[in-house]
Amino acid sequence: MIDLAFGESAAGALKAAQHQGLITNQPHTVLALSLYAEIGEIAPLAASLELRQTALASLFADFPGVAEAIWQGNLATITHLETASVTAEPVRVWVRAGNPMEVCGLYFLCHWLKDSPCLFSVVWVPEWIERQDRLVEVHGVGEIAPTELPALLKYETPLEPTQRSLYAELWEKLGRENAPLRVVLNGSVTSVPADFYDFALRAHLPAAEEVSVAQVIGRVLNQIAGANDRWLYLRLQSMIRSGALSEVAAPSADSPYSGRICRAE
DSSP states (O other), rough: EEEEEHHHHHHHHHHHHTTTTOOOOOOOEEEEEETTTTTTTOOGGGGGGHHHHHHHHEEEEEEEHHHHHHHHHHHHHHHHHHHHHHTOOOOEOOOOOOTTHHHHHHHHHHHHTOOOOOOOOEEOOOOEEETEEEEEEEEOOOOSSSSSSGGGGGGEEEEOOHHHHHHHHHHHHHHHHSSSSEETTTEEEEEHHHHHHHHHHTOOOOOTOOOHHHHHHHHHHSSSOOHHHHHHHHHHHHHHTTTSSSEEEEEEEEEEGOOOOEEOO
16 A cells, blocks of 8 residues: 655655554555645646646745655656556545645646556544644644544545546646636635735735734744645745835855845835
8 A cells, every 4th residue: 555645754654653553553654745836837647746846846946856866756656656556456535525735736647647547545634633632623634633634534535536537637727727826716626826925924924014024924824725836935935025025134055045025115
């Protein structure tokens, strides 16, 4: 069996749970497919993987070597999944339904392997989980601790061929729209313009007050499930270039989010 997550943090938690024998006693592999499929162009669909490499390079331009490391990990995962497609190895996918990166990853997977004989199942991670006798909101699988994963296996459901076909068709629809950004609105993945999150960024930029980039991004992430910190950073940079924001203090070389900004006069 393959346990598949759409991000390094989620895969790391799954690997830790596997090492501790928490999620299965059967031999299985944990893989990460970090496509960030909610961001950037995805058409033509035949070139989706190449376009993902381009998107990663743009997202992580301020972190030398990161995009290449993620991409090499993706290539290893793709090779493993291609082999599984031939051998019909079962694939269990972990997805938080409100997280656009994870849902788009699932849609991509269903389109890419739509003719595969693999048996797919999905662990639909709920919006709220119990933690230390209280309910905690979860924005993505990567926020879940290894010890919390076993309790979520009850949410595993088979991914029937009709569902796989539907998700593949939804990915094709998103490809035809080919928007710069995809979000989950009212339970559905929706194509939106690049400035979709700008209203939230502005809301956390008080008038006549400077604030760190990290603070603004952190506040928006707490407010909006599934927002991507790298995308928010790029939007802030775009707002600086357009003159809507001013950079009060440049970031340090090793910490792009350490800069300070304010609304332009």
